[in-house]
Amino acid sequence: xxxxxxxxxxxxxxxxxxxxxxxxxxxxxxxxxxxxxxxxxxxxxxxxxxxxxxxxxxxxxxxxxxxxxxxxxxxxxxxxxxxxxxxxxxxxxx
Numbered sequence: 222x223x224x225x226x227x228x229x230x231x232x233x234x235x236x237x238x239x240x241x242x243x244x245x246x247x248x249x250x251x252x253x254x255x256x257x258x259x260x261x262x263x264x265x266x267x268x269x270x271x272x273x274x275x276x277x278x279x280x281x282x283x284x285x286x287x288x289x290x291x292x293x294x295x296x297x298x299x300x301x302x303x304x305x306x307x308x309x310x311x312x313x314x315x
Contacts, residue, residue, distance in 0.1 A: 227288060227298060229269055234298035236283065238290050248290065251307075255297065258310045267303030271296040 224243055226233035235243070240251040255268070262268055272295050273280055280296050283289045289296065299307065 225288075227283065229271075229298050232300055234269065234300050235304065236288050237293070237297055237299075239288060240299060240304065252297075254307055254311050255299075258307060261310055262303055262306060267300055267306055269296075269298045269300070271298070 224235065224239050226235060227239075228234075237251045237255070238248075240246070241248060244251070255262070264270060271279065276296060280289065280293075283296065284291055284293070
């Protein structure tokens with residue numbers, strides 16, 4: 222299955238649902254990883270947080286396309302840099 226990146230501010234990003242799907246994770250796995258390492262990621266560079274109050278139309282559109290979980294209220298998009306950092310941070314240390 223090919224995952225279509227979500228263009229945000231001219232940058233390709235992926236939603237948590239897309240990342241769960243890409244990695245064959247169960248629902249919520251990428252979110253839990255994100256929360257675990259959030260302090261080590263940079264808002265606006267590694268990820269974008271889009272609250273529902275300001276981005277309701279985009280969120281509705283992405284839910285309709287299946288790019289977001291229907292139960293999600295707000296949108297969290299990871300950039301390529303953010304996804305790579307999250308992967309590196311979540312690897313077991315030898």
